[in-house]
Amino acid sequence: GAVVSQHPSWVICKSGTSVKIECRSLDFQATTMFWYRQFPKQSLMLMATSNEGSKATYEQGVEKDKFLINHASLTLSTLTVTSAHPEDSSFYICSARDQASIPDTQYFGPGTRLTVL
């Protein structure tokens, strides 16, 4: 299956700092990537859709100025959590859409566990 990497795997930061998370599709091109957040014992919640070469589309309730998304190439999307606070601590997972697969399928990165102190 298609491979998606995510970096870093985990990060601990102080409140008020910004954290950048990278998502890469390693063996396919992804014009669309997705960013999710998952709190303990809860489902994945879609935060935003990242589109290569254009602005991201954010889900209702997700602050676009707090969660900055950049999809500069067909294999890389980044999510920057700006001015992080303890309530932003969560498991952030990206997925990349492989349009060549039938049906059109999303493959997930290994996730980034963010802890904000």
Next chain:
Amino acid sequence: RKEVEQDPGPFNVPEGATVAFNCTYSNSASQSFFWYRQDCRKEPKLLMSVYSSGNEDGRFTAQLNRASQYISLLIRDSKLSDSATYLCAVNPGGGGNKLTFGTGTQLKVEL
């Protein structure tokens, strides 16, 4: 009503048992359906897509019932290694190819 609903479980079954999970969805226009497996503190991994005609992959069988708006996953001869949370995912259509996930069903296979 939630867009995608699953019984959270846990389902505790003995090794070798057959177990089935259902997942209901509310949007009748939903276009594609998937089962993912998620281990504790890991990312979801695609288990299988779900086709209208049903599909089978080894011990796993997935079915789609559009009339009743649910998908199912059947696991035969369950192994200890099948212990995980099983997430169903639905593409509701309408463009964007977004997926809506259920909360997952936890399976524990025991000796």
